Amino acid sequence: MVFGKGSSGGQRVGRVAAAGLAGVMGCVAMAAGWAQTPQQQVPNAPAPQALPQLNTLTPVSQLPDAPPAAPAADGQAAVPNALPVAQAPVEAPETHPDDGAPPDTSMKDLPILHVNVQFVQVPFTVKDSKGRLVPGLTWRDVRVYENGLRQQMRFFSSDPLPLSVALVIDQGVTQDTMEKINDSLTALRGAFSPYDEVSVFTYSSGDPTKQTDFTAAQSARLGVILDRSKASGRDALMPLGGPLASAGTINNRDIDPNFNRTSQNGIQLNPPKEYHTLNDAILAAGQETTKAGRDRRRIVYVISDGKEYGSKTSERQLIKYLQTNNIQVYSTLVGDSSVPGLGFLDRVHLPMTMRDDELPRICAATGGQTDPEFRLRGIENSFAKITEEVRTQYTVGYYTHESPFNESKRRIEIRVLRPGLTIISEDGYYPNARDSRPAPVTPSAAP
Template sequence: MMLGQPVKEMAQAQQSAPTQEAIPDGPKPQAIPDAPKPQELPVGQVTPGAGTTQDSSGSTSDDEGVPSKLSPAAAQKAEQGPPPEDVPAGQGPEYVIRAHVDFVEVPFTVKDNKGKLVPGLTWRDVRVYENNLRQQPSLFTVDPFPLSVALVIDQSMTFDNMAKVNNALAALQGAFTPYDEVSLITYNNGPRTVTQFTGAQSARLTQALEVSKSTGREPMMYSTGPLSQNIIINNGADSHIDPNTNSTHGTSVLGIQNVPREAHTLNDAILAAGVALSKTATGRRRIVYVISDGKEYGSTAKFSQVVKYLNTNKIAVFGTLVGDSSLPVVGFFDRMHLPLTMRDNILPAYANATGGNFDGEFRQKGIETSFAKIAEEVRTQYTVGYYTHEPFVDGKYRTLEVKVLRPNLTVIAKKGYYPTAGDQRPTGVTQVK
């Protein structure tokens, strides 16, 4: 009975108590944060009065920066250095790279042993050397840049090669994007500007390409056939060659026919294209695109002078090689140059000295596809930047070498550069509003 009485009273109290919904919510108690964990003491020898410093890997070092203990992973990380500034993927054109006067920017292309482009490289796979000294990358990006292209078309080719180029020019504009700008320069006995920089998809460029079409020149006729013989008037002491029927433009003292010299002013044309590109806005990739058979003779500018100007203004030479020089065997011998003679193919030398490339095509279909192939190669270039430790504006040539820590790969980059004070800009990567 005594136990039943408290149970009965508790049941009545529960029935008479208000429901939970009727009771207003009161302030909830706040969670009490945990106390801070005790810090670990530095491990290693401590120099009196100097203390220790701790790197990101957790190892301690003295004031001279010599770590006491490093794991293999930490040692590799320390050897690579801090990561470079990375531009977000897909936002390259919306960003402007700004650098100090001692900032060097190196675009490069990587291909495998089959000549295909290699994507997916990171800054950890790349090593940059200036004057044989390794540099620490401060910028690495794979985003494409808008292009400023100076298109150079050779009109001194033979009529058959010129016909192939004329028919293939219709596919040229499809290799560029609306963000690109293109100027057009032709050359025969000298360079001629057809149009200044205009939109790559504009009607103005379409009309300029139509104007640039030429018939070319006839191939040289050597001493074969009856029409190749000269007519000599008055046999004897006063004999001379009839100028109206002279097929070889005269003969030498030994009677050997003199072939007239052809003018192929490729050096002057590339220099004119470089001067036009040097005035374009910064933040764009500067490209000289040459469509030629590579012959050079009669230019005022020298090859070394033009290359120095291109490397000073960060201009690369790409091109489509046509004619006999595009053939594998013939093209190999055309690259050889004998002193005091015409250079049969100088385009590979320009591409190698400026970090560009060329594609040799003999047929019209190959010439058309080479436009898109070269444009894709330019857009998929990697860009690495670093701060040089050399006195920047000294005018001396600096050698460059880019290496990739993967086997069986070919790196295409410029061999060096000339410093200039024109690159002085504030530091940082800022977004364009």
């Protein structure tokens, strides 16, 4: 190519065009190389999980074994059968006492639904006119009433239950009475069965002392604990008071200092006030029995002269706690309180004085009994007598119709359709949510 005067400028333009053409060709070559290189895959975002179908939940149960997989056809892999659908539990047939057959146990492998209900169990004792125990009663002979309304009986049993006994020993009695108690404790273990358990509490004028937790009733440990629970008792005080106990004072000075003495011939003229914390001891023993299972009878057994003064727990509070937790109190009354006729004035209680008649009222309110014994042989026999009465108790159960929000006391009355019989049971109870449980299944349940 030939240029004229402007040949130098034309040469520069040609060089620029050539450089631009070379750049374009380079870009085309790079694009061709990228086209031959495979592209990197970018992972997708995780898919959202679908909510489970809540209406397909079934009770947790053991599924039956799946049938064997069907044989494969045409060389294809065998496909296991689908799991069977859980079936709804079949209700067991209601058992009536007239059937006489034991409950059906073929449904034991099915799921069990536990529902807390207000089911009330009431133990009671039946005696004849001579004080003898009456056996052989059936559910047809018994009626149960709550707050004056007859209840439909759902449970009746005369079978003995194992006992959980909290033994309370009064160490604040006089020396002669304490000696009788010490000698009688060796016969206590023979009154219980190998299925029973016993804990021991002692008290005097202060807080009660727990000697042992629940232990086997016929174990060697209980014998050692009973030996350790023996005490010497207290001295019998004979106070002398009245207008002749002092010669008087003038300007806070004794007229005759030889007359006003704290003791005379070994007799204490102004003895200190006695403290017998009976209520606190029964409360501590009752709290111990709440640890026992529901299939055991909760008993507080007291050996005392029945005197009460100085406890932090009142009689009303104690009875409410015992009736709320289904605890019965039995007692062997010893000392002067056990002699007929000596305590007939105890019903007239003066303020700020000691009570001698509180223990029988506590026993009666909880469905227990009191056995007054003055001699050593009588105290020993009372152990076997009381345990026999506990083992021969009847038990009835029913569903209460009272509102669970009603926390007031509910009166209970047991009637037997036979003349001349005495029924001993608690006079009522307070609802307790901790003891709400299903009704026991028994072939003797009434329809």
